[in-house]
Amino acid sequence: MLPGVPGILRVDRGLDPAIASAAVSPEFIKEALRNVRYPGFSRDIVSFGLVKGVTHENGVLRVHIEVATKDPKVPEQIFKDCHAILDALPDVGTVKVEIEVKEPQGAQGGGSEAVQGKSSIPGVKRIIAVASGKGGVGKSTVAGNLAVALARTGAKVGVCDCDLYGPSVAQMFGSHEKPMANEKDEIIPIEAHGLKLMSMGFLLEDRSPVIVRGPMATRYTQQFLRQVAWGDLDYLILDLPPGTGDIQLTIVQTVAVDGAVIVTTPQEMALIDARKAVSMFAKVNVPILGLVENMAWFECDHGQRYYLFGEGGGVREAQELGVPLLAQIPIDAQTRERGDAGTPVALIPAAEHPVSAAFHQIAANLRERVPAR
Template identity: 75%
Template sequence: MTADLIKQALSNVRYPGFSRDIVSFGLLKDIQISSGHTRVLIEVQTKDPDVPEKIFKDCHAALAEIPDLGEITVDIEIKDPPGQSAGPADTTGTSSIPGVKKIIAVGSGKGGVGKSTVAANLAVALAKTGAKVGLCDCDLYGPSVAMMFGSDERPMANDRDEIIPIEVDGIKLMSMGFLLEERSPVIVRGPMATRYTQQFLRQVEWGELDYLILDLPPGTGDIQLTIVQTVAVDGAVIVTTPQEVALIDARKAVSMFAKVNVRILGLIENMAWFECDHGTRYPIFGEGGGKREAEHLKVPLLAQIPIELPVRESGDQGRPIVGTPDAPSAAAEALRDAAQKIAGSLTS
């Protein structure tokens, strides 16, 4: 059928900045075929004019490959992202989760750069200032928040069928790790991953929070776009290591957030160096890459976090390093300083 051919062709059109196509994201709303005329309707939530323009051109290019479609019309309906007004000056919006004042996404283009460790410690650091903080582990396939906070509790539900988050040291937590046994893998495809992510954001009893931190999975795929289409994110923090292979993917993450109008609060360079007992610093993963990238992108460098054994140990023991002030730690100080900068940038 011609409609199936059109849908198949449009499934090759990627959402700008993401790895997934517009059909699987559910942006294709209608296909109309009449004598000598074909019309498709696409719905996009964005304030970036480059996004619908790119989709428009790519759709026309894809449909041009199908013979006998006649005149082709691609109509793109543009809507404001969730929680954002139509005013031209409003580019960050306010939270669309009742009771939550600020939503902060912690992302990375590449896995293994310590993003979850950073997210957990930022949550603790912000809570230590007296703020009410929640941490949502949006990495469905590799959840680690449960281990990092040393909890194996199972969430309950309230009388409104909302999930009651686990609370550790005053921080409200939600993670797939609380719902599954330790050895159970998460085997879900795109639509189901989208549904779980939406439930974590909208069907959890977060209550009154000053900050909700979202620990994103690596990459620029389904879950990231689901988040920015479900809630209005106030800012994003990008975690990278100094090496070029990580910086390449960090640039993709920055580009992704820019395309969906999410403000970049800054970069955190993790694993910046290792300092041995006699004081010599060894830049194991390269030197100054995060700083140079922040300058290139014209965003703040929030912290350079050294490699320290206590950071790994505290995470494995379920006690993020900034919450264990027993021993001095340069990494903990850097993370506390980053948390202060983030809080300050969100109030300025």
């Protein structure tokens, strides 16, 4: 059976069965497999629930793994890494790693239609992730203003701040209310500027840090997605944390994401991490809707542009990746001031401010690419 095609991939190799021992328990094997990472992520295959069965009988160790992917390199890498760990263990006997490759949820057809009707969030029609490989590139600014611009088109929009460690949606939308719960024990999102919002920033004091490890971060993320009373939304914008870690993979395994917008700044250091974000979404079959080059330049009062972080890096990267360049957003004092004040710049009519106009153009582009059903 070829990797990447739904079915069972079986290859046997291992130690002499004569040295195998019945003392090798499933718990011991699973603990060893925690050293096998899901390709492209920091989290292991056991904590993601990919290991479905472990047996050790008559000198034969069998490990059954299920992976939902269309990338044949993913099961191949997991297979190799599993054998690298298990073959080195004493007294396991013959090692048989069985990987069942399944079609990702809604993968038939590809593109934006791949997730049609597959959202696990009741009432939410489209889910768009805004991501970056690197922190400090203005991802939350883009996510917040994109949400406002989409709402100004008449769409019903929500924003889920998935950056648990550095939440910014509460400040950006000027609200410090504490969420309440309804009779179904669901969290009622905060409403501001016509949008529904959920963020760890609503649950904490300004100076309170979030100190949680991976499993707890996963739990909080799942609660924000599935235990919030979002109601009927045309679009739910996910403001992801920087990087390609546990929270990102939790999201794409929890809900069907219609597409991702990648935010970067022009310099190579940011572009390196943006490529990693693009590669991550490719591995989990989430289409890239486009790239936004933020902080593209600074324009003085006399009209001279200064390319503080380099010129055109996002343009070239979009061409190389074969994805649309959605916009180039300049460094703008009013954008920063309004973000700090809780009144995003996209609230200004597009005709009155160039940065607002850019966000409204992104929103129009995305509404065409990913129309609300």
